[in-house]
Amino acid sequence: MTYDDDAVLVRTRLEDVAGHAPGVGFTPAEVIRRGRRRRAVRRGAVAGGAVVAVALAIGVPATLLRTSAPDRITTITADAPTPTGSPAPSSPASTTPAGVGADGLPVPGPIPGVPAAEARSIARDCGQAYGGDIGHVNPTPDPGETSGPLVRDAVRVYNVVRDAAGMHALLYGPGVQLSCDVAGNRFSSGGQSGDDVAMPYLLPGAVSIDNDSGGATTAGAHYAVVEGRVAPGVVRVDVRLAGERILAAAVNGTYIARFVGATPESSAPPSRVTAYDAAGRVVGTAQPQTGCYTDPGGRVVIHDRAGDRNCRPATPWH
Amino acid sequence: VTGSDWEREFADYVSARSRLLCTTAYLLCGDWHRAEDHAQTALLKLYLAWRRIDRRESVDAYARRVLVRTVLDERRRPWRREHAAAELPDLPGPPDRADERMDLLAALARLPGRQRAAVVLRYWSGLGIAETAAILGVTEGTVKSSSSKGLAALREALQDSRTSGPAAEGRAR
Numbered sequence: 001m002t003y004d005d006d007a008v009l010v011r012t013r014l015e016d017v018a019g020h021a022p023g024v025g026f027t028p029a030e031v032i033r034r035g036r037r038r039r040a041v042r043r044g045a046v047a048g049g050a051v052v053a054v055a056l057a058i059g060v061p062a063t064l065l066r067t068s069a070p071d072r073i074t075t076i077t078a079d080a081p082t083p084t085g086s087p088a089p090s091s092p093a094s095t096t097p098a099g100v101g102a103d104g105l106p107v108p109g110p111i112p113g114v115p116a117a118e119a120r121s122i123a124r125d126c127g128q129a130y131g132g133d134i135g136h137v138n139p140t141p142d143p144g145e146t147s148g149p150l151v152r153d154a155v156r157v158y159n160v161v162r163d164a165a166g167m168h169a170l171l172y173g174p175g176v177q178l179s180c181d182v183a184g185n186r187f188s189s190g191g192q193s194g195d196d197v198a199m200p201y202l203l204p205g206a207v208s209i210d211n212d213s214g215g216a217t218t219a220g221a222h223y224a225v226v227e228g229r230v231a232p233g234v235v236r237v238d239v240r241l242a243g244e245r246i247l248a249a250a251v252n253g254t255y256i257a258r259f260v261g262a263t264p265e266s267s268a269p270p271s272r273v274t275a276y277d278a279a280g281r282v283v284g285t286a287q288p289q290t291g292c293y294t295d296p297g298g299r300v301v302i303h304d305r306a307g308d309r310n311c312r313p314a315t316p317w318h
Numbered sequence: 319v320t321g322s323d324w325e326r327e328f329a330d331y332v333s334a335r336s337r338l339l340c341t342t343a344y345l346l347c348g349d350w351h352r353a354e355d356h357a358q359t360a361l362l363k364l365y366l367a368w369r370r371i372d373r374r375e376s377v378d379a380y381a382r383r384v385l386v387r388t389v390l391d392e393r394r395r396p397w398r399r400e401h402a403a404a405e406l407p408d409l410p411g412p413p414d415r416a417d418e419r420m421d422l423l424a425a426l427a428r429l430p431g432r433q434r435a436a437v438v439l440r441y442w443s444g445l446g447i448a449e450t451a452a453i454l455g456v457t458e459g460t461v462k463s464s465s466s467k468g469l470a471a472l473r474e475a476l477q478d479s480r481t482s483g484p485a486a487e488g489r490a491r
Contacts, residue, residue, distance in 0.1 A: 006469040007441060013476070014442040017419045018341045022350050026358055028332035032325055034358070035365035128455075 094235040094250040103174045106318040108158045108252040119157040122169050126180035127152030130189035158252040165221040165260045172200045179211045198301040202314035204293045206231045206284025207275040224262035231315045238274040345438045346389040348423045360385035383453045390431045425475035433468035
């Protein structure tokens with residue numbers, strides 16, 4: 001068969017499938033109602049994010065920003081059972097961000113084993129692989145109407161792991177989080193942009209799970225990855241997944257735990273993440289999508305799948 | 319919902335295009351329920367951007383780009399925990415060719431994301447190489463090679479299914 005024959009065959013089959021697809025189950029009015037709610041939440045969240053960003057830019061310590069949310073880390077600790085064991089002394093040293101950028105996000109400092117030039121190159125290529133623009137979460141006067149910079153120009157690498165499955169990088173920018181697999185000069189990025197108004201300015205307590213997923217590399221190695229951000233003071237994170245455990249050092253306010261060899265079947269139970277401070281004390285735990293949190297203006301910006309009740313104030317990332 | 323002129327214009331657009339977007343997403347992800355979710359996500363983003371899209375002729379391109387991005391992002395994470403696992407499509411319609419349609423969806427699902435998107439955009443949406451390249455954020459050469467590889471893989475898969483797939487089993491019965 002020729003290329004044209006193939007094209008005709010495939011077009012015919014595609015049209016057959018499309019012609020037998022079910023009816024659309026939503027209405028324009030439903031989309032508009034959701035859009036109106038999103039615009040309202042977004043404006044509030046951006047205002048909250050801007051408050052955090054401005055406060056950090058003028059040097060207000062994070063502890064002062066937390067005065068509206070007393071002892072949130074303590075509260076979370078009290079609610080959470082303390083896991084057995086403590087961080088291994090041999091796990092890698094943690095690093096902290098180098099400061100706060102104009103966008104209100106921490107400026108990543110050195111990443112162990114990754115020269116600065118390589119980190120910039122990874123950011124560009126992973127951002128390019130993701131594509132698109134950042135859009136509306138930037139603190140602009142009318143965030144719903146303004147497109148943002150391209151993702152590739154706005155994201156920075158915060159953490160990198162190298163293991164048997166290759167290299168994995170964790171990136172953030174205003175309103176965007178990327179998880180990027182690197183194999184030679186091939187980059188595969190997934191992530192979230194635009195939908196989470198708190199991302200990445202605010203945390204649900206002391207530690208977040210921004211990505212809890214898995215897949216296979218181009219070489220066929222299966223893996224699971226659990227990664228996210230931590231509050232200032234967290235130096236180590238203990239991630240447990242289906243009997244496996246990784247102690248990850250906090251690097252630039254983030255952590256990555258990649259379980260090479262894990263498959264959907266072997267890692268079915270939800271991951272559990274515990275954050276430790278420098279003294280080895282548990283300062284917070286996290287499980288995917290549990291609990292709801294508010295921005296400094298009191299608006300719910302991190303939702304609980306089971307419903308938003310008794311929400312707590314979110315924690316500024318840095 | 320009663321709203322401003324631009325919201326009524328947006329509602330008209332949704333009425334006219336929601337099925338097209340859902341179907342495109344369906345071909346890309348193979349599950350109608352998830353396809354509807356993807357289409358709604360794309361339309362929600364379109365709603366938020368509606369007043370800054372100046373030229374009406376670019377609305378379709380914007381919606382397609384957002385939709386394809388949404389679907390491919392999910393496909394990069396085949397077992398992301400907050401999403402339900404993929405289910406076999408439950409298609410209505412006459413039983414005589416339902417298996418063939420399932421064969422096609424299964425064959426599409428086995429293609430790498432970019433190849434699948436290139437095939438669907440070019441041969442279902444009827445887009446040219448340049449427009450497909452713009453939506454996928456790749457070069458025209460990549461679109462050509464992805465389309466070609468995708469077509470070849472589909473041909474092979476569909477030929478195989480004629481002899482060993484569900485459709486063939488159905489015919490044998």
